Amino acid sequence: MPRWKPDAVERLQAAALDLFDEQGFERTTVAEIAQRAELTQRTFFNHFPDKREVLFEMSSKLRQEIVGEIEAADHDLEPLDAVMHAFEVVADKLLESRRAVVVRRYAVIAANRELQERELGKNAVLTESVAAALTARGCDPATAFLAAGAAMLAQQAAFQQWTRPGETRTLRDLLPDAVRALRTTVGVS
Amino acid sequence: MPRWKPDAVERLQAAALDLFDEQGFERTTVAEIAQRAELTQRTFFNHFPDKREVLFEMSSKLRQEIVGEIEAADHDLEPLDAVMHAFEVVADKLLESRRAVVVRRYAVIAANRELQERELGKNAVLTESVAAALTARGCDPATAFLAAGAAMLAQQAAFQQWTRPGETRTLRDLLPDAVRALRTTVGVS
DNA sequence: AAGGTGATTTCAGCTTGTGCAATCACCCTA
DNA sequence: TAGGGTGATTGCACAAGCTGAAATCACCTT
Numbered sequence: 001m002p003r004w005k006p007d008a009v010e011r012l013q014a015a016a017l018d019l020f021d022e023q024g025f026e027r028t029t030v031a032e033i034a035q036r037a038e039l040t041q042r043t044f045f046n047h048f049p050d051k052r053e054v055l056f057e058m059s060s061k062l063r064q065e066i067v068g069e070i071e072a073a074d075h076d077l078e079p080l081d082a083v084m085h086a087f088e089v090v091a092d093k094l095l096e097s098r099r100a101v102v103v104r105r106y107a108v109i110a111a112n113r114e115l116q117e118r119e120l121g122k123n124a125v126l127t128e129s130v131a132a133a134l135t136a137r138g139c140d141p142a143t144a145f146l147a148a149g150a151a152m153l154a155q156q157a158a159f160q161q162w163t164r165p166g167e168t169r170t171l172r173d174l175l176p177d178a179v180r181a182l183r184t185t186v187g188v189s
Numbered sequence: 190m191p192r193w194k195p196d197a198v199e200r201l202q203a204a205a206l207d208l209f210d211e212q213g214f215e216r217t218t219v220a221e222i223a224q225r226a227e228l229t230q231r232t233f234f235n236h237f238p239d240k241r242e243v244l245f246e247m248s249s250k251l252r253q254e255i256v257g258e259i260e261a262a263d264h265d266l267e268p269l270d271a272v273m274h275a276f277e278v279v280a281d282k283l284l285e286s287r288r289a290v291v292v293r294r295y296a297v298i299a300a301n302r303e304l305q306e307r308e309l310g311k312n313a314v315l316t317e318s319v320a321a322a323l324t325a326r327g328c329d330p331a332t333a334f335l336a337a338g339a340a341m342l343a344q345q346a347a348f349q350q351w352t353r354p355g356e357t358r359t360l361r362d363l364l365p366d367a368v369r370a371l372r373t374t375v376g377v378s
Numbered sequence: 379a380a381g382g383t384g385a386t387t388t389c390a391g392c393t394t395g396t397g398c399a400a401t402c403a404c405c406c407t408a
Numbered sequence: 409t410a411g412g413g414t415g416a417t418t419g420c421a422c423a424a425g426c427t428g429a430a431a432t433c434a435c436c437t438t
Contacts, residue, residue, distance in 0.1 A: 191403080191404085192402070192403040192404070193403085218392090218393065218394090219393080219394070219395090220393085230394095230395095231396095234394085234395060234396075238395085239394075239395070240393095240394070240395090
């Protein structure tokens with residue numbers, strides 16, 4: 001018999017998502033999350049630097065995958081196309097199969113300002129990483145920043161559509177449409 | 190002799206900016222800010238809902254001005270051009286004359302994650318407001334979201350350039366260049 | 379069998395943020 | 409000029425987030 005039940009981190013994440021979903025982020029205390037996971041508050045803070053971070057473990061893995069795909073992308077692609085291709089691959093590999101959980105998590109985040117701000121922070125870090133990956137391909141930094149930001153914008157548009165109830169298309173399929181819409185909106189001068 | 194020294198809010202803002210600048214956001218307590226402003230911690234929280242918000246009073250006024258300019262803009266302008274024009278007007282009216290303070294405040298924000306997240310949250314609210322103003326002009330919501338996001342992206346690029354030491358151009362003059370660069374980067378495929 | 383490892387726990391303490399009641403100079407009105 | 413209302417400020421008590429230090433103890437190595 002092991003000294004401790006296994007998978008403490010996963011238990012904390014599951015307990016937190018459930019509780020945030022049931023009663024909201026603010027009305028849930030860390031002690032409560034820990035109790036449901038059969039752990040203590042101190043153990044929660046051993047695994048997560050703050051109460052919000054328990055919902056964001058995936059974002060780091062996502063970022064690494066995306067950066068890897070950009071580095072591996074055909075070197076002839078325009079910056080924006082390279083990033084969008086990376087988003088498409090990662091959408092297929094990591095997001096499509098977990099649609100239900102992703103949508104639930106997104107609803108929890110959308111319901112609370114602190115969590116929205118943390119999400120925006122994660123997106124900003126991702127944008128920086130994407131820009132850095134583009135710079136490593138030979139892009140100048142200013143262009144890399146704009147391409148990364150534009151790609152994030154298209155990604156967000158596609159993601160919002162993907163999480164709409166009744167939407168049947170895959171995220172991968174929605175991304176090219178979003179880029180087309182962005183190109184039309186920004187226009188050619 | 191008045192019962193209290195006047196301008197409590199301004200004194201708190203000045204004390205906070207100074208202390209954050211001197212010793213960092215995290216190592217500054219609210220009690221310390223209040224003390225320097227010759228007030229109490231409780232009074233600080235009467236004026237600001239949390240410690241971060243003391244740096245963000247301007248963002249609400251900025252947002253109102255921008256939305257107003259979009260509503261007043263020539264109805265024939267493309268969505269992106271309408272937003273960029275609003276940014277140019279507001280840059281002249283509210284930002285250019287306060288360059289020194291704006292740059293100092295930006296440096297403080299850039300040095301702390303919590304403040305960056307709050308700033309991103311304010312930007313997101315601004316983006317929503319801009320999109321709403323465009324929708325009110327007859328834009329469909331999806332296009333409004335993309336135009337607002339693209340304008341914010343160009344604005345950020347111009348702003349970053351504007352805050353660089355040695356930069357002599359005005360923010361208003363930098364904005365059109367940023368839009369041109371964005372158009373080139375998003376490109377025609 | 380002895381000793382080190384490392385996840386977990388306990389505890390004490392600081393900081394943020396809030397509700398509530400009290401203060402008291404200023405202003406308005408009678 | 410007296411009296412009462414206003415409203416910015418304050419003190420107090422307390423919940424909740426978060427941290428450093430030290431203790432525990434099943435498991436693993438040797």
